[in-house]
Amino acid sequence: MAIDPIEQFQVISLFPIAKIGHTEIAFTNSAAFMLAAVVGITAFLVIGTAKRSLVPSRLQSAAELSYEFVASTVRSTAGSEGMKFFPFVFTLFMFILTVNMIGLVPYTFTVTSHIIVTAALAITVFLTVLIYGLWRHGLHFFNLFVPKGVPIYILPLIVFIEILSFVSRPISHSVRLFANMLAGHITLQVFAGFIILMGGAMGALGWAGGVLPFAMIVILMALETLVAFLQAYVFAILTCIYLNDAIHPGH
Amino acid sequence: MTRAYPLSLVSAAFRAAGHNEAFKSTRVASMADGTRGNKGERKEPPDDEAALSARLQRLGDRLATANRPSENDFSPRQTADASAFARGFRLSTELVAGVVVGALIGWLLDRWLGISPWGLIVFLLLGFAAGVLNVMRAAGVVRDNNLTD
Numbered sequence: 001m002a003i004d005p006i007e008q009f010q011v012i013s014l015f016p017i018a019k020i021g022h023t024e025i026a027f028t029n030s031a032a033f034m035l036a037a038v039v040g041i042t043a044f045l046v047i048g049t050a051k052r053s054l055v056p057s058r059l060q061s062a063a064e065l066s067y068e069f070v071a072s073t074v075r076s077t078a079g080s081e082g083m084k085f086f087p088f089v090f091t092l093f094m095f096i097l098t099v100n101m102i103g104l105v106p107y108t109f110t111v112t113s114h115i116i117v118t119a120a121l122a123i124t125v126f127l128t129v130l131i132y133g134l135w136r137h138g139l140h141f142f143n144l145f146v147p148k149g150v151p152i153y154i155l156p157l158i159v160f161i162e163i164l165s166f167v168s169r170p171i172s173h174s175v176r177l178f179a180n181m182l183a184g185h186i187t188l189q190v191f192a193g194f195i196i197l198m199g200g201a202m203g204a205l206g207w208a209g210g211v212l213p214f215a216m217i218v219i220l221m222a223l224e225t226l227v228a229f230l231q232a233y234v235f236a237i238l239t240c241i242y243l244n245d246a247i248h249p250g251h
Numbered sequence: 252m253t254r255a256y257p258l259s260l261v262s263a264a265f266r267a268a269g270h271n272e273a274f275k276s277t278r279v280a281s282m283a284d285g286t287r288g289n290k291g292e293r294k295e296p297p298d299d300e301a302a303l304s305a306r307l308q309r310l311g312d313r314l315a316t317a318n319r320p321s322e323n324d325f326s327p328r329q330t331a332d333a334s335a336f337a338r339g340f341r342l343s344t345e346l347v348a349g350v351v352v353g354a355l356i357g358w359l360l361d362r363w364l365g366i367s368p369w370g371l372i373v374f375l376l377l378g379f380a381a382g383v384l385n386v387m388r389a390a391g392v393v394r395d396n397n398l399t400d
Contacts, residue, residue, distance in 0.1 A: 157377075164353055164374075164381035165388075172348035172385070176340060230337050 003193035005186045009113055029109045037098040037111070066094065070236065077240035078247060085243050088128065092121060093236035100181065100228035104221070113181040115174060122174035125239050133246035144249040173238055180231050184224045191217050345385035353378010
């Protein structure tokens with residue numbers, strides 16, 4: 001009995017929506033889970049803030065806590081001017097967090113374990129930084145690539161390095177989230193596979209021995225929950241750091 | 252590596268939300284004070300006293316850290332160090348990203364300009380330098396150029 005640890009990442013077309021040229025645009029399980037996350041977040045925030053009572057209910061305080069948490073992250077990283085990007089960062093954080101958490105439930109699909117999704121998010125951030133920086137500061141924005149106090153004869157080299165460093169941001173930004181989720185889910189699946197393999201090979205003794213990998217799964221599950229939260233947080237805070245560059249490019 | 256993980260994560264994650272926590276614990280502390288005063292009887296006075304002062308000390312520290320970021324707006328990187336694991340992962344991806352971008356640009360230049368292999372050689376080296384710069388920035392060894400002034 002072979003267990004394929006990659007099978008969980010398969011994108012399955014649920015029903016076709018449209019056809020452009022020869023490319024079929026389909027509603028996939030990935031899209032379904034994204035939609036579920038968006039609906040879930042919207043419901044959580046709308047229901048949570050509907051009553052606006054002075055003494056908050058559990059749901060309301062959870063909604064308020066998530067707001068406070070992201071708001072203080074944005075303020076401490078990008079300054080109070082960065083608060084105009086709060087909706088953007090909050091959306092990113094909540095979306096990634098929810099999608100990661102949904103992915104931890106067995107038999108679900110983890111949207112962020114696909115690099116195309118995380119790359120799309122990272123490129124959105126990258127373009128936001130670039131376009132806002134250029135719109136706000138004009139060509140002055142490129143001062144970001146010209147550090148001060150560098151001797152003129154190595155300045156061209158430094159500028160090249162700075163530009164490469166800037167361009168490499170969306171890559172590290174997306175790969176980090178994607179690789180964390182992918183690796184975590186594969187590890188979980190492999191350990192779960194051990195139980196079935198042992199049970200299949202050694203019968204009752206194998207099933208009894210399966211307690212060990214099962215204990216490992218429990219521990220890994222706790223770790224994955226932390227990773228799911230942490231990666232959403234890291235993604236949000238790096239977004240703030242990059243936005244900070246767009247708001248204050250080298251003065 | 253993973254053992255230190257949860258605690259540092261939680262502390263880092265809630266450092267930002269420390270405001271609420273701190274206020275909550277003030278309330279708890281003052282309430283505890285009131286009930287103790289009414290009864291006028293303590294089971295273990297020295298321990299209690301020490302615990303209370305330790306708690307107040309912690310509250311003070313937490314308030315200080317919670318208030319600091321809003322006052323001076325530029326203190327990135329600190330909160331990004333959520334845990335050693337995440338930090339290590341972040342540093343490695345930064346380096347790899349720099350090298351990959353350098354190699355990609357070099358390869359494309361080679362193809363477009365037909366200067367193979369010089370584009371790849373030069374941009375791979377530049378990409379490596381950019382990766383190292385990324386890592387040093389992420390680790391806080393070098394300050395960002397927009398922070399120096």
